[in-house]
Amino acid sequence: MDLFEYQARELFDDYGVLTPRAEVTDSSKEAREIARRLGGRVVVKAQVKTGGRGKAGGVKLAADPAAAELTARQILGTDIKGHRVRSVMLAQPVDIEDEFYVSYVLDRAAGRFLAIASAEGGMDIEEVAATRPDAVARVPVDPAEGVTAAVAAKIAEAADLPMRTVDVLVRLWKVLVAEDALLVEVNPLVRTAQGQIMALDGKVTLDDNARFRHSRRADHETGAEDRLEALAAERGLNYVKLDGEVGIIGNGAGLVMSTLDVVAGCGARPANFLDIGGGASAQVMADGLRVILSDPAVKSVFVNVFGGITACDAVAEGIVRALEDVRPTRPLVVRLDGNNAARGRAVLAERAHPLVEQVATMDGAARRAADLANAA
Amino acid sequence: MAVFLTKESKVLVQGMTGGEGMKHTRRMLTAGTDVVGGVNPRKAGRTVDFGDREVPVFGTVAEGIEATGADVSVVFVPPAHVRAAVTEASDAGIGLAVVITEGVPVHDTVALTAYAHRNGTRVIGPNSPGLITPGQSDAGIIPADITKPGPIGLVSKSGTLTYQLMYELRDFGFSTCIGIGGDPVVGTSQIDCLGAFEDDPETRLVVLIGEIGGDAEERAAAYIRDHVSKPVVGYIAGFTAPEGRTMGHAGAIVSGSAGTAAAKKAALEAVGVRVGSTPTETARLATTLLGG
Numbered sequence: 001m002d003l004f005e006y007q008a009r010e011l012f013d014d015y016g017v018l019t020p021r022a023e024v025t026d027s028s029k030e031a032r033e034i035a036r037r038l039g040g041r042v043v044v045k046a047q048v049k050t051g052g053r054g055k056a057g058g059v060k061l062a063a064d065p066a067a068a069e070l071t072a073r074q075i076l077g078t079d080i081k082g083h084r085v086r087s088v089m090l091a092q093p094v095d096i097e098d099e100f101y102v103s104y105v106l107d108r109a110a111g112r113f114l115a116i117a118s119a120e121g122g123m124d125i126e127e128v129a130a131t132r133p134d135a136v137a138r139v140p141v142d143p144a145e146g147v148t149a150a151v152a153a154k155i156a157e158a159a160d161l162p163m164r165t166v167d168v169l170v171r172l173w174k175v176l177v178a179e180d181a182l183l184v185e186v187n188p189l190v191r192t193a194q195g196q197i198m199a200l201d202g203k204v205t206l207d208d209n210a211r212f213r214h215s216r217r218a219d220h221e222t223g224a225e226d227r228l229e230a231l232a233a234e235r236g237l238n239y240v241k242l243d244g245e246v247g248i249i250g251n252g253a254g255l256v257m258s259t260l261d262v263v264a265g266c267g268a269r270p271a272n273f274l275d276i277g278g279g280a281s282a283q284v285m286a287d288g289l290r291v292i293l294s295d296p297a298v299k300s301v302f303v304n305v306f307g308g309i310t311a312c313d314a315v316a317e318g319i320v321r322a323l324e325d326v327r328p329t330r331p332l333v334v335r336l337d338g339n340n341a342a343r344g345r346a347v348l349a350e351r352a353h354p355l356v357e358q359v360a361t362m363d364g365a366a367r368r369a370a371d372l373a374n375a376a
Numbered sequence: 377m378a379v380f381l382t383k384e385s386k387v388l389v390q391g392m393t394g395g396e397g398m399k400h401t402r403r404m405l406t407a408g409t410d411v412v413g414g415v416n417p418r419k420a421g422r423t424v425d426f427g428d429r430e431v432p433v434f435g436t437v438a439e440g441i442e443a444t445g446a447d448v449s450v451v452f453v454p455p456a457h458v459r460a461a462v463t464e465a466s467d468a469g470i471g472l473a474v475v476i477t478e479g480v481p482v483h484d485t486v487a488l489t490a491y492a493h494r495n496g497t498r499v500i501g502p503n504s505p506g507l508i509t510p511g512q513s514d515a516g517i518i519p520a521d522i523t524k525p526g527p528i529g530l531v532s533k534s535g536t537l538t539y540q541l542m543y544e545l546r547d548f549g550f551s552t553c554i555g556i557g558g559d560p561v562v563g564t565s566q567i568d569c570l571g572a573f574e575d576d577p578e579t580r581l582v583v584l585i586g587e588i589g590g591d592a593e594e595r596a597a598a599y600i601r602d603h604v605s606k607p608v609v610g611y612i613a614g615f616t617a618p619e620g621r622t623m624g625h626a627g628a629i630v631s632g633s634a635g636t637a638a639a640k641k642a643a644l645e646a647v648g649v650r651v652g653s654t655p656t657e658t659a660r661l662a663t664t665l666l667g668g
Contacts, residue, residue, distance in 0.1 A: 106482065106486075106560060106561070108560050108561055108589075108590040108591070108592070108627070109565070109590065109591060109592060109595055111485075111486055111489050111490065111561045111562075111563075112486055112490065113486065126632075142490075143483075143486045143487050143490045144487070144490065144491070177483060180481055180482075180483055182482055182560070207481050207482045207483070208622075208626070209455065209479045209480060209481045209482065209626060210481035210482075210483070212455070212456060213456065213481075238624050240618075240621050240622075240623060242616070242618065250536075251536055252534060252535050252536025252537070252624075253534060253558060253587075253623060253624025253625040253628060254532070254533065254534020254535065254536055254537035254538075254558070254585070254587055254613050254624075254625070255534065255536035255537050255540060255613075256623075256624060257534075257587055257588070257613035257614045257616075257617060257623050257624070257628065258537055258540075258611075258613040258654070258655060260614075260615075260616040260617070261613060261614070261615045261616050261637075261653075261654075262653075262654045263616075264615065264616045265653060265654065269616075270616055273617075273623055273624065275624040278517070278535070278536075306536050306539050306540045306543065308505075308517075308518070308519045308522075308535065308536060308539040309517055309519065337540075337543065338519075338522070338539060338543060339519060361656065362540070362654070362655065362656060363654050363656050363657075366654075
C-alpha cells in the first residue's frame with residue numbers, strides 16, 4: 001500500500017525526522033484557516049499517490065490565507081495522472097540551502113534493500129541516474145546489520161551528502177524496518193538556511209503482507225475507490241477492476257493474468273482480474289460471479305479453471321449454485337481442465353443453463369468469450 | 377537425474393499437523409515422497425497415521441534430522457512463523473527448505489534468505505507451490521498425477537501456469553518442475569534453476585514461465601545468453617496488467633516503466649528464447665523443439 005505524502009510525513013514525525021509544519025484538508029475554506037495558523041504564506045500540495053505532481057500543477061505557493069483558499073479550490077477535485085485530488089496539504093515554506101535525494105528501495109534480484117542517495121535532489125532521480133550515474137550512490141544494506149550510524153556515514157560519503165544527514169538516514173531506516181515498508185523515499189531532503197536537515201516530501205510503500213503485525217495500519221487505509229473493488233474486498237476476493245467488457249474469473253494469479261492476455265489477444269478487453277485462489281469453494285465462486293456480474297460494463301464472462309488442487313467438479317457445483325443465486329443476464333464461457341475435469345463438465349452439461357457454454361481449450365474459450373462480448 | 381529433489385530426498389514437514397499440512401502431506405506420500413516426519417513442538421512424540429504410513433512428529437527440526445537423516449523441509453506454517461521456521465531448519469543443517477506459505481512479510485523473507493544462504497541452505501519460495509521430480513518425489517502442493525518423468529525442466533513464478541504447462545506437455549514428461557514463488561523476494565531464482573537444468577543430463581529443454589514485476593526475466597535472459605546451451609522456451613503473463621496494481625501475486629506489479637511483460641519478452645527473444653503468446657502456443661513451441 002502506498003501512503004499519501006501527509007501520511008508519510010506523520011510516520012517521519014513519529015521517528016524524529018524533521019518535517020515542515022503542515023496540515024491536511026479536503027476543504028478550501030479550512031485551507032484558509034490552516035494557512036492563517038501556519039503564518040500566512042504556505043505551499044499547497046495536492047495529495048495523490050503518483051509522482052510528477054509539481055509539473056502537473058499540483059504544488060503551488062500561496063502568499064496569504066485568501067490565496068491559500070483560492071489555490072486549494074483550484075487544486076481540489078482536479079485530476080493528476082488519473083488520480084483525483086481529494087485533499088491538499090498546506091505546509092510552511094522553508095528556506096532551502098541544499099537539496100538531496102535519499103531512499104531505501106527493495107532490490108528484488110539481490111533479495112535485500114538498497115540505499116540510494118544523491119547530492120542532486122529535487123529533480124527526477126531516474127533522469128539524474130541516466131544522465132549522470134556518478135551522481136547517484138547505490139549502497140546495498142546487509143539485512144543482519146541494517147543502517148547503523150557507521151553504515152549511514154558510508155552512504156552519506158558515497159553520495160557526497162553532508163555528515164549532518166547521517167542521523168536522518170538512520171531514522172529513515174528505522175521507519176523502513178519498524179513499519180515494514182518496502183520503500184521510503186525523501187526527495188528532496190533539504191538543508192535549510194538555518195542548517196536543519198528536513199524532509200520536504202515523502203513517499204512510503206507499506207508491505208501488505210505485514211498488516212497482521214501493525215494495528216495502526218487501518219488508520220492509513222482509505223478503502224478502495226472503485227465500488228466493485230470495495231465490494232470484492234468485503235468478500236475477501238482478489239479483484240482488480242479494468243476498463244474492458246469480458247469479465248474474467250480463474251484460479252491462480254499467473255493463470256488469471258495469462259487469461260487477461262489471451263482474451264486481449266482475441267481482440268476484446270478484459271473487464272477485471274479475479275483470482276479465486278487454490279481449492280476455491282462454491283461460495284467463493286458464487287461471490288466472484290456476483291461481483292463480476294454487478295459490473296454493467298461486462299458483456300460476457302470467461303471462467304477459466306485449471307484444477308491442480310482445486311477439483312473441477314467443486315468449481316462446477318459452485319457455478320451451478322451461483323446461477324440459481326445470481327441469475328446472470330450475460331453469457332458465461334467456461335473452460336475446465338485438470339483435476340476432475342470430466343466430472344465438472346458433466347455437472348454443467350446436466351444443468352444445461354442457456355447462458356452457459358463450455359469450451360474445451362483455454363484459447364478457444366477466450367476466443368468465444370471475446371466474440372460474445374464484441375457481438376453484444 | 378533431476379534437480380534439487382530426488383527419490384533419495386528425506387522430507388520433513390514443518391506445520392504438518394495443520395489443515396493444509398495434513399492434506400498435502402497425504403498427497404506427497406501418495407506421490408511417493410519419502411516423508412520422514414513432521415515438526416510441531418506441541419505435538420512432539422506423537423505419530424500421525426496416513427493409512428499407508430505412520431509419520432512421527434518431532435519437537436524440533438534438529439531432532440527430526442537426527443532421527444531420520446532428513447535433508448529437505450517443506451514449510452506450511454503461518455506467515456508470522458515462517459522466518460523462525462526456516463531459521464530453525466537452517467540452523468539444524470537442512471539442505472533445502474521449500475516455503476509454501478503465502479503472505480510472508482518481505483522483511484522476513486529478506487532476513488531468512490540471507491541467513492539461510494550464509495548457512496548453506498537453499499530456500500525455494502515463499503509463496504511457492506514447491507517442486508516435483510515426477511516419479512520420484514513431490515515437495516509441496518504440485519499435483520503429482522498430471523504428468524510423468526521426461527526431458528523437460530520447468531521453472532515458474534506461478535503455480536497454476538505450471539500445472540497448465542505440465543498438462544499441455546504431459547506426453548513428454550518432466551525432469552523437475554520448480555515453482556519459485558510469486559513474491560518480490562524469493563530464495564531461489566530463475567537463474568539458479570536454469571543453471572541446475574543446464575547441468576542436469578536428463579533435461580533436454582527448459583520451459584521458463586515468468587510474469588510482470590522486477591527484472592528476474594531480464595537477468596535470466598542475460599544468463600541464458602552466457603551460460604545455457606539447451607533450448608529454452610518462455611512464457612510471460614501480465615501484458616494487460618495496469619501500472620501500479622498488484623495482480624494477485626505480491627511480486628506481480630508494474631512500477632513505472634519497470635517490470636513490464638513486453639520488456640521481459642523482448643529480453644528473452646533477444647537471446648534466442650522462443651516466447652509463446654499463450655500457454656498453449658508455448659507448449660507447441662516446446663513440442664516442435666523436442667521433435668514431437
